Amino acid sequence: MSVLVTGGAGYIGSHVVRLLQQRGEQVVVVDDLSNGRAARVGDATVVEVDLATDAAAPALADAFATHGVDAVVHFAARKQVGESVARPAHYWSQNVGGMANLLQAMETAGVGKLVFSSSAATYGAPQSAVVREDGPAEPINPYGQTKLVGEWMSRAAGVAWGLRAANLRYFNVAGAGWDDLGDSAVMNLIPIVFTALDAGEVPTVFGGDYPTPDGSCIRDYVHVLDLARAHLAALDHLGTEERPFDTFNVGSGAGSSVFEVLEVIRRVTGVDVAPDVRERRAGDPPQLVADVSRITSTLGWSTTKDLDDIVGSAWAAWKTNR
Incomplete structure (x- = not known):
C-alpha cells in the first residue's frame, strides 16, 4: 500500500x-x-507545501500520480485552542481550507x-463525565469547530463520491514511541512543564477553580504510540465492507487532572513542580x-x-533532544 500522510513530519504524524x-508500506x-x-x-x-494554499492542488496531484497513493492519513492542521479563539478566521482558513483542497485532490485522483x-474538542463542554461518539458535538472554540466541520466534509464526500473515511477524535496525546520523535512543539501540558523546568521557571496552570475534585481540568491522556496504532487499525478497517x-474516540477511558499529571512529572523527573495557577483559559x-x-x-x-x-x-x- 502507498499512503500519503499530511503533517507527517510532525509529532503524531511521524509516529504513524x-x-x-x-510494516513495509510506501x-x-x-x-x-x-x-x-x-x-x-x-x-x-x-513534499513541502501548505495545504491551505493554491500550491496544494498541483502538489497533491503530482504526489498521488507519481507514488500511486492508495490512502491518506490527514494530520496537517493548526491545533492551539487559545490561538484559535484569538485568530478564528485563520483557523477556518487553514483547517477547513486545507481539508477542502485535500478532498478535491483525492476525488480527482x-x-x-x-x-x-479529529479531536475531542468537537464535544465542547459535555455534561456527562464520559463522552460517547453519539453524544452531542457542540465545540466551544474555533479549533473544535474546524475539526467537526472536517468530519462533516469527509462524510459528505462519502455520500457524493464514495470516500471511505474514519474520523479519529483524539483526547490528550503525549509521550514518545522513540526518543527521536518526542513532542518538541511545546504546545501541550507535558512539554510545556518540561520547558519551564529546564529554564528554572514555575509552570503555569490555567484554572484552579473548575468544578472538579482538585479544581484543575481533567483530561484523558493517551500515549502517542497507542494513538499511532489506532491510525493503522482505522486504515485497515477502511478496506473492509462492514x-x-x-x-x-481515541483515549484511555480514564481521566487525570492537571495537578495529578504534575505529580507524576515530579515523581518521574525528581524535580519539584509547584505551579503558578492563573485564571482559566478561554x-x-x-x-x-x-x-x-x-x-x-x-x-x-x-x-x-498508562500515565507513568x-x-x-x-x-x-x-x-535526549534538549
Missing part, C-alpha cells in the same frame, strides 16, 4: 509514518514544515480512503474523558500504556 514504514509525507522536521520521517518522500485527525461507524472545558467502547469493539484497539509510561517516555525523549 514510522509504524507504516515498519509513505509520502506532505508537510509545510512549520512545526514538523523532515529528519523525523526517514526515507519517506517529503480517485484516492478513496481517508483517516482524519463499517458501521465512521467516528471513533475555550477550555472542565473535563473530557473518552468512552472507548466503540473503537475497542469495532477496530480491536485499546491502549497499552506517557510521562516517562516523554521525559526520556526530552532529555
Whole structure:
C-alpha cells in the first residue's frame, strides 16, 4: 500500500509514518514544515507545501500520480485552542481550507480512503463525565469547530463520491514511541512543564477553580504510540465492507487532572513542580474523558500504556533532544 500522510513530519504524524514504514508500506509525507522536521520521517518522500494554499492542488496531484497513493492519513492542521479563539478566521482558513483542497485532490485522483485527525474538542463542554461518539458535538472554540466541520466534509464526500473515511477524535496525546520523535512543539501540558523546568521557571496552570475534585481540568491522556496504532487499525478497517461507524474516540477511558499529571512529572523527573495557577483559559472545558467502547469493539484497539509510561517516555525523549 502507498499512503500519503499530511503533517507527517510532525509529532503524531511521524509516529504513524514510522509504524507504516515498519510494516513495509510506501509513505509520502506532505508537510509545510512549520512545526514538523523532515529528519523525523526517514526515507519517506517529503513534499513541502501548505495545504491551505493554491500550491496544494498541483502538489497533491503530482504526489498521488507519481507514488500511486492508495490512502491518506490527514494530520496537517493548526491545533492551539487559545490561538484559535484569538485568530478564528485563520483557523477556518487553514483547517477547513486545507481539508477542502485535500478532498478535491483525492476525488480527482480517485484516492478513496481517508483517516482524519479529529479531536475531542468537537464535544465542547459535555455534561456527562464520559463522552460517547453519539453524544452531542457542540465545540466551544474555533479549533473544535474546524475539526467537526472536517468530519462533516469527509462524510459528505462519502455520500457524493464514495470516500471511505474514519474520523479519529483524539483526547490528550503525549509521550514518545522513540526518543527521536518526542513532542518538541511545546504546545501541550507535558512539554510545556518540561520547558519551564529546564529554564528554572514555575509552570503555569490555567484554572484552579473548575468544578472538579482538585479544581484543575481533567483530561484523558493517551500515549502517542497507542494513538499511532489506532491510525493503522482505522486504515485497515477502511478496506473492509462492514463499517458501521465512521467516528471513533481515541483515549484511555480514564481521566487525570492537571495537578495529578504534575505529580507524576515530579515523581518521574525528581524535580519539584509547584505551579503558578492563573485564571482559566478561554475555550477550555472542565473535563473530557473518552468512552472507548466503540473503537475497542469495532477496530480491536485499546491502549497499552498508562500515565507513568506517557510521562516517562516523554521525559526520556526530552532529555535526549534538549
